[in-house]
Each structure stands twice: as C-alpha cells, then as structure tokens.
Amino acid sequence: MKEDIIWAIIGGGHGGQSMAGHLAIMGCRVRLYNRTARTIEEINKLGGINIDGALQGFGGLELATTDIGEALAGAHVVVVVTPATAHAEIATKCASHLVDGQIVFLHPGAMCGAIEFREILRNAGCTANIPVAESNHLLYACRSAKPGYAEILAIKKDVLLATLPANKNNEILELLNEVFPQIRGARNVLETSLSNGAVIMHPAPTIFNLSMIESQHDWLYYSEGITPTIGAFAEDIDQERVALGKSFGFDLPSVRELYRLIYGVQGESLSEICRKNPAYEKIRGQKDLRTRYILEDIPFGLVPMIELGRMQGLSMSRMKLIAELGQYLLKDNSFLSHGRTLANLGLGNMTSEEFAMFVQTGERPVRHRGSPAMCRHSRRA
C-alpha cells in the first residue's frame, strides 16, 4: 500500500520539489533532502511544497533536512532527483547510511548513472544489497522559481525504468507504478541510458545558440532555439544513438518518436515538434554557456555514449565533434577524460558480451593478472 512507503527525495531543485510535492499530494509519506540550508528552511516554514500548473495543490512533507542520514533512516525508496553531476557526491554521502532492503532510484540516471552509483557505493565499502534503478528522463517538465513552490508544466506520459541488477526490475516497477503509472519497464539500464533524449536536445542546440545566449536577448529554448537546421542536425546525432542501440539489440524510438510517447506531440520535423509542444512554450533559453546542457549533458551524456560506441566499433562522429567543441568553447578539456568514461565507470576492458552480462546481473567479470578481456576472448575463439 502506498501509505506504507516512506520516500526520501534527494535534491530540492525543480524536479525534486515537483516530485516531493506530487507524492505528498497523492498522500504519500515524503522526506526531502537538500544540501543548501536556506532552501530547507524556506520549505520547513511552509511545511511542504505548493504545486501549480498541470497539477495543483499543497503537499505536506514529513521532513525537510540538510542531513542525508536523517532523510535516509527508515526510508524505503531513495529517489535521487539531481543533475548527474551530483550523483557521485550523493552516492558517496549515502554509502554509510544505506541498508539492505532500501532502493535507490536515480531520476533520471542521465547515461550510465546506475552503473556509476553502484560502483561508488562498492568503492566506498557499502556492503548492503542495494538495487539502483534509473529512469531515462524526469517525469516532469517543471520549474521552481523559489523554495516551496514548483510549477509542473506537464507530467510526461512515458518514462522508462530499469534496475541494476535487471532481475530486481519488476519488483521495483510494481512499487513505483502504485503512484506513477506513467513509468514502464525497460530491459536493463543500458536501455534506459540509451533512451536519453537530453544528449540529443541539449549540447548541440545549445552550442548552435551561442550567439543568442551571449546576446542577452530573451529567447525560448525549444520553440525558438531548435531552428530547422539545428533540429535536422540533432536528428542526425539521434541516428548515432539509435545505431548504438541497434548494436546492442535495442530497437530504440527516435527522438521524434520519443516526443510522441512522452508528450503526445507529432510533426514533420524536430523543429516543428518543439514549436508545437505546449510543455515547452515557456522554457527560456540560457544566458550563459556554462549550464547543465553543456556541463552535465556532455560529460554524463555524450561521453558515455561515445565510449559505448567505441566498445561497439561505431564512429559516433557527430557526438564526438560536439563533445570536443564543448571542450574548446569552455576551455575545459576534462569532459572527455573525466566524464562517464568506461574506465571511470569501472567498465574498462569489458567486451560487449561481458557488458551485456554485467547490466543483467550487476556482477563484473573477474579479471586475473595477465588475462585482459581481449586475450580471454581470443582464447575462447
């Protein structure tokens, strides 16, 4: 029963407040953690979150805290609703508090978030048996202008969920579906990772809007920023993502198809779809290049996709080009080396087959000195 479940929402930004408020409005027991004290103080003054927009009401919280241990103690589901850039820090903070039976849900996982989270828990000495689920995107199109208030512009119609290890997926899905019927199961975290539209819709269009960003004009990200040529290029990048999926046996929907599934919007081109999507009408463009659309979606989105493409022998040339351009423009050459690379995810040297096995079981192949993947592979052949 949903009244028995205690939810710890980690992150008090747009998405975290929207989800905390939404759950509480539905009658769930909700706690909220945020590292910024001022945000928590404001929310505690109100005693919860006011939700406006596609959904309206006040969601009272059991607890709002800057102490992650307090938020986690006794919680059944720990939902991490932060940028991917914060996942590693949160995994490190959670490691000593998590206990058997708890579930972590990265909402969303960006690309390979569950893999990274489990790897950090393991390296931090967490021995609890913690399944880590991830969704491909946030359930909400939302904005929070100030603590305690969130506007949910739209609740998406289709969110994919997978768990590492995959054999825990049905159990977790059943639990989440009680409150979120929009969530459906993916085969494994590779599928959720590859169904990430942010890598398509954020870095390249942001770069092609560079002059608009620095002009200090007010502009609308989707309805103005996805011009015909920008949309067409994004669809070309999308083909690299779909081809990568195909190489792993997935028949992934294109980004255009994703828009139909998520928002029920269709059109002749990506540019047209973005102009027609009512959930996008109010989403303003950046006024600074240094935003999540670059700082998160290149190292935590494009980079792991490029790396998996390398594993599969695919070129991913457009993705690489945009990742490199992002590095050059920001004069920060850490994206490609410090992002979610196979090495940083603990997947270095894995063969395609070993990786497929790993996402199923969560178990890394045992390596012995002098027997790297390629040797074992060729000995088998």
Place this chain on the structure above:
Amino acid sequence: MKEDIIWAIIGGGHGGQSMAGHLAIMGCRVRLYNRTARTIEEINKLGGINIDGALQGFGGLELATTDIGEALAGAHVVVVVTPATAHAEIATKCASHLVDGQIVFLHPGAMCGAIEFREILRNAGCTANIPVAESNHLLYACRSAKPGYAEILAIKKDVLLATLPANKNNEILELLNEVFPQIRGARNVLETSLSNGAVIMHPAPTIFNLSMIESQHDWLYYSEGITPTIGAFAEDIDQERVALGKSFGFDLPSVRELYRLIYGVQGESLSEICRKNPAYEKIRGQKDLRTRYILEDIPFGLVPMIELGRMQGLSMSRMKLIAELGQYLLKDNSFLSHGRTLANLGLGNMTSEEFAMFVQTGERPVRHRGSPAMCRHSRRA
C-alpha cells in the same frame, strides 16, 4: 604612368564595382566584365559606377561587357574580384585569351588562389607566361546594393600582395602601388594565403550564429555576432593559423594585430575590436546558412589550411572540427574532398621543402615513376 595602364576588372559584385569605380575616379582606364547581362546593361546605361561612402564620385568606364575576351584584349592588369568559388571557372575562361606580358591579380586570392589559377591555366593549355598575383584580402569594406552603385565603407590600410612566381613580385607591386599605396609586398603566395583573416572570422562565427541566422531577426555580423566566447574561439583557431605560418618560417600577425594594421582598431579581445570597428557597424548578418562565409571560406580557406597543416605535421584540430561541422550542417560532404586540397592544387606528395621552392619559382618538382617524394627524401637523408 597610371594613365597608360588598362585594367580589366573581372567581377561586377561589391568588390569589383568598388575597385572599377575607384580606379576610374583616379583617372585610370578601366573595363569591367561580369557574366550577368543585366548588371552590365545597368552599368552601361550609367556609363560607369557611382561611389559613395569613405570615397565619393563617379568613375566612368571604357567598357562593361559580358564577353571576357573583349575585356582582356589589350588589358595590362586583369584583376579578378570574385569569390574564390569562381576562380576556377574564370581561369578556364581566361586561358585562351591571355598573352605574354599580361598580369593576373586575384583580389583576394582566398587561400592558394594563385596556385590554383596557374594550375588551371597550365591544364587548359595556356602557354603564355602569366604571373598570377594574389592579395590576402580585399582592399575595401564595401557593399553594392544595385548595379552601378557601390558604397565603400572603408579603404583598408594594409593589403599584402605576392606573385607566383615570387621573383615577379616587385615589378607588379611597383605597378599597383602607383594607384594603391596601401598594398605592400609579401614574401610569396604562401604568406598572402596564410594572412587570410576570412578563415578566422567567417566559418566558425557563422556556425555559432546559426540560431540567429535562422531566427530571421535582423542582426549585425561583427558587432553582435562576435560575442565574447565566439571571439575567444576564433582567436584559438587563429593560433592554429599562426602556428602553421611559424612552421613555414613566417611570423604572422594575429587576427587582432591584423585589425590594427587593416583598420587601425585595437582592443582587449576580438569581440571588443569587432564592436569598435566603424567599418563593421553596418555589416548585417546572414539569414541563410548557405552563404560565402561557409560555402567559400570552408573549402577555399579552412581546407587548404588544414591540408598544409597536414604537410607540416600539425593537428589543426579546431579548423578540422569547424570544416566537418559545416559539412554535417549543410549535409554536403564535398568540402574536405573537393575544396582546395593539396591534390586538387596539383601539390600532392610535395614535401615541405619542395613546396617552399615551388612558391618561389612556380616550378613543380619533376616526378619519375617509382620515385615519390618520400622515397627521394629518405634517399637523400
């Protein structure tokens, strides 16, 4: 004496009309060729070109024609004032008309224009001894709104000239300096080619203004389009150009230094310089990505620079990235293969030393079967 020289200006666009009018106002004998009959008819109705702006007056022409043979017969200097995209066609058309003693001046040569022009004359069977000079940029910042009228926004203070072969340079420079004291001699056509600011100021900034271009807003190319980050990236690309020059023994001025030389404008950054340059105030931004800033300046500017970088073992990674991006955005993969590559310029397999000798003498090294450059080189070592 300047009154004895007959000038044939090839090209009736912004630059061609500005130069024809300017020369005529100075009392020179000028002919104008353009392939579009309507332009020629309009100019013939007026009998010349009206010049406005930094220079004012009416320049009467001896002849305006669509017949290139008529324009060339008896002309002393043939000035080709067209986009680089037209050079090959014009060289082919001129080949059967040129005679010993005539001079061709590509104004400007873009990158390796004189090399291409001579190669086409040779392949077309032109046996006349024709030195081909080129400048690094156009003498004018100018616009022509309609045939017979040109606005010269500024006459640049510094234009470089070199001739293929280089030993003809002083003679041609002396002739041109009678009317154009702003022109000074470069060491050879490699120096004029490498002193091309268009490769820095056009392709990358155009791409980063993609959303501005397709928004259909009115915008100003230099004073708005060269934002701080775009300007900084252009300066990074410029370092690749300067490093390429250094590898050939040239101490090239940076693009910022070029602005001081050409327009007398200085500033802390390229972005600031572009905002401060009065000659740039009125230059509007494109409303279509398919303009010369991409279609000319990638295949005829970035591509030969990338190719020479390869000859010198330099990476040119930012230039390559922009050239590839241009191809992807325009869905035209011919830039890198059909532009001014070493092979297309007849320079394939040349060593760096052979190339340096070639720009001096205009003579290509004689190749025998089975003795490509690398073999000969290593035998010598």
